[in-house]
Amino acid sequence: MKFLLNLYVEPTEEAALAGELLCGQVFADPSITAAVRSHDGVAAVTEGPYTPGSDQPTGCYLIDCDSRERALEVAALILAGRDGGVEVRPLMDSAGMEM
Amino acid sequence: MSAPPRVEDLLRDLAPQVLGVLLRRHGGFEECEDAVQEALLAAATQWPVEGLPDSPRSWLVTVASRRLVDHVRSEQARRRRELTVAAMEPEGAEPSGHDDTLNLLFLCCHPALSPASQVALTLRAVGGLTTAEVARAFLVPEATMAVRISRAKQKIKTAGSFGHGGLDAVLHVLYLIFNEGYTASSGPDLHRAELTDEAIRLTRAVHRSRPDDGEVAGLLALMLLTDARRAARTAPDGALIPLDDQDRDRWDRALIDEGTALVTDAMSRSPLGPYQLQAAIAALHVQSPTDWEQIRILYVVLQRLAPNPMVTLNHAVAVAMTRGPQAGLDLLEDLDDDPRIARHHRLHAVRAHLQDLAGDHEAARENYLLAARLTTSLPEQRYLREKAG
Numbered sequence: 173m174k175f176l177l178n179l180y181v182e183p184t185e186e187a188a189l190a191g192e193l194l195c196g197q198v199f200a201d202p203s204i205t206a207a208v209r210s211h212d213g214v215a216a217v218t219e220g221p222y223t224p225g226s227d228q229p230t231g232c233y234l235i236d237c238d239s240r241e242r243a244l245e246v247a248a249l250i251l252a253g254r255d256g257g258v259e260v261r262p263l264m265d266s267a268g269m270e271m
Numbered sequence: 272m273s274a275p276p277r278v279e280d281l282l283r284d285l286a287p288q289v290l291g292v293l294l295r296r297h298g299g300f301e302e303c304e305d306a307v308q309e310a311l312l313a314a315a316t317q318w319p320v321e322g323l324p325d326s327p328r329s330w331l332v333t334v335a336s337r338r339l340v341d342h343v344r345s346e347q348a349r350r351r352r353e354l355t356v357a358a359m360e361p362e363g364a365e366p367s368g369h370d371d372t373l374n375l376l377f378l379c380c381h382p383a384l385s386p387a388s389q390v391a392l393t394l395r396a397v398g399g400l401t402t403a404e405v406a407r408a409f410l411v412p413e414a415t416m417a418v419r420i421s422r423a424k425q426k427i428k429t430a431g432s433f434g435h436g437g438l439d440a441v442l443h444v445l446y447l448i449f450n451e452g453y454t455a456s457s458g459p460d461l462h463r464a465e466l467t468d469e470a471i472r473l474t475r476a477v478h479r480s481r482p483d484d485g486e487v488a489g490l491l492a493l494m495l496l497t498d499a500r501r502a503a504r505t506a507p508d509g510a511l512i513p514l515d516d517q518d519r520d521r522w523d524r525a526l527i528d529e530g531t532a533l534v535t536d537a538m539s540r541s542p543l544g545p546y547q548l549q550a551a552i553a554a555l556h557v558q559s560p561t562d563w564e565q566i567r568i569l570y571v572v573l574q575r576l577a578p579n580p581m582v583t584l585n586h587a588v589a590v591a592m593t594r595g596p597q598a599g600l601d602l603l604e605d606l607d608d609d610p611r612i613a614r615h616h617r618l619h620a621v622r623a624h625l626q627d628l629a630g631d632h633e634a635a636r637e638n639y640l641l642a643a644r645l646t647t648s649l650p651e652q653r654y655l656r657e658k659a660g
Contacts, residue, residue: 173647174410191388191419194411236411238387267455267463268650270504270511271620 174236174263175243181256183231188249192242198231229259278318281327282311284476287397289331291371293339294378300424302339304396310335328368369480372397373441376477379423380440383430388423389444390451395420398469408463409451438481442490442546445474449494453501454648467498485541488533492550495530496557499523511654514556527557545577563592580612584621596629616645620655627658636660 174194183198207222208215221228233250237243240262247258286307293303310331324330379393394400394408406416452466474491481487503521504512534550541547552569555562567589574582583606591599603622612618623638639659643652 191415191422194415236387236409236415238385242385262647264647264649264652266509266649267451268511268646268648268654269454270517271513271617271624271651271654 173239173243174234174265175240176261176263177233177235177243177247177250178229178259178261179231179233179250179256180227180229180258181251181254184250184252186233189233189235189246192235192237192246194234194236196231196233199229202228234263278315278323281323282314283399285328285331285368286311286399287375287476288328288368288371289335290396291373291375292332293335295371295374296336297339300396300427301421302342303335306335306339306342307331309338369476372476373480376441376444376473377437378427380444381427381430382440383426384423386444386447388419388426389440390447391416391419392423393444393473394448394466394469397473400469408466410463438477438484438487441477442474442486445470445477446490446494446546448473449497453497464501467494467501470494471498483541485537486544486546488537488541489544489547489550492530492534492537493546493553495526495533496550496553499526499530499557505650509650511650513654519557519559522557527554530554543572543576545573548573548576561592563589567593580606580609580615581617584612584618588621588625591625591628596625599625600629614645616642616651616655618642619645623655623658 183196186193186196189196202221205219205221205228207218207220209218210216235243235246237246240260243260243262247260250258289310290303290307293307294300297303313334314327314331318324318327375397376393379396380389384392391405391409394405395402400408402417402420403413405420406413409416448466449470452464452468452470455463455466471491471494474487474494478484478487478491499522500514500517502523503517503519506512530550531554534547534554538547538551548569552566552573555566555569567586570582570586570589574586583602587599587602587606590602600622603618603625606612606618619638619642623635623642626632626635626638636659639655643655643659646652646655
């Protein structure tokens with residue numbers, strides 16, 4: 173199962189994720205982010221993140237692991253006791269079971 | 272490689288046996304695997320030209336052992352002497368080749384490894400897939416898979432090769448490999464579907480090694496009976512087709528017959544187990560008309576033998592088909608409090624299906640939509656949304 177981990181803590185070294193990490197990125201500062209919104213067919217740009225606020229993700233990891241439980245464990249490993257959080261977002265898969 | 276298919280098939284079958292022998296004698300996963308790879312390469316180039324040796328397996332063991340000796344010679348003189356002695360040991364008193372394959376499977380399914388690592392190592396070391404092939408089958412980058420496999424080998428080294436999870440662990444890993452391939456068998460994921468063939472091939476090898484084990488036969492039967500429906504389970508556009516609506520002419524009769532015979536034979540002469548029961552249920556599902564009462568009874572037994580919420584869910588369906596939808600719906604209520612399944616899409620999909628049967632279409636619609644939100648499978652989501660209308 174694949175999960176996107178959105179980090180709300182400083183990105184850490186990736187050794188703990190070896191064998192499960194597919195890729196990881198560190199985000200640039202939110203102040204140089206822009207949001208593009210479309211309304212009535214007209215696109216408008218606003219400076220700053222899509223959802224304003226002080227809680228902005230600092231980066232993300234894409235991981236492949238056995239289960240949701242394991243993904244939550246990995247999130248705790250990333251936090252390593254530091255204050256902050258990790259959002260664990262399951263990804264859709266193209267495999268499926270008939271019912 | 273220009274080797275004719277016969278040599279390739281032979282090598283594929285022998286590779287895990289030879290690796291098993293080397294590991295048993297010398298240990299050291301990485302080194303042994305390299306030596307076996309070199310021996311296989313030598314065989315693939317020499318045999319088609321010079322003909323098969325009298326004993327292909329001994330030939331490979333001898334060549335691989337010699338390579339292993341060559342490799343360690345420069346490292347450790349002491350170790351070299353031991354290896355040379357070991358390589359000259361007669362083969363007479365050794366376990367059969369199939370046992371070596373099985374022992375290698377035991378090692379790959381070491382309890383110190385996560386299921387994902389067990390699966391990867393099994394495909395690499397026993398199945399003979401390249402790291403790139405394993406990576407592609409699981410839709411992960413090759414670098415990730417390479418790390419996963421080498422970490423697994425290290426972990427086995429640290430944990431010691433003697434402890435293993437036994438036959439249960441091996442069967443579980445083979446089942447995981449099968450399912451990974453089966454659920455993906457459509458459209459862009461066709462190369463993942465090869466995993467079902469690989470799982471069946473390896474399970475056949477275990478069955479040859481343990482012909483009297485009812486659960487091994489049961490798992491093989493379950494795979495064959497499930498795989499028999501592969502061509503009928505998806506529409507050309509990738510949409511999932513439920514069992515009831517599948518074109519039965521597209522089911523593979525030969526696989527159904529083989530699987531049914533296997534499970535019938537196993538159940539008549541070995542203690543009952545979960546794989547045999549699931550295979551028996553799968554065999555009933557491909558008969559016409561479906562004997563739901565028989566299926567219900569088998570689920571009752573399965574629930575006693577290997578209770579889990581997914582079995583309870585399937586039991587509820589069988590109860591609904593024999594005693595009416597409300598009787599099935601009543602059984603689902605307990606599952607709402609079970610954290611293992613309460614938020615699983617299948618519970619809500621089944622409830623929706625039974626509500627539909629009971630004529631409560633409005634409630635059914637809501638539960639189909641709830642199930643569609645909870646699944647992480649695109650084709651399942653599409654199916655559930657279509658059911659919601």
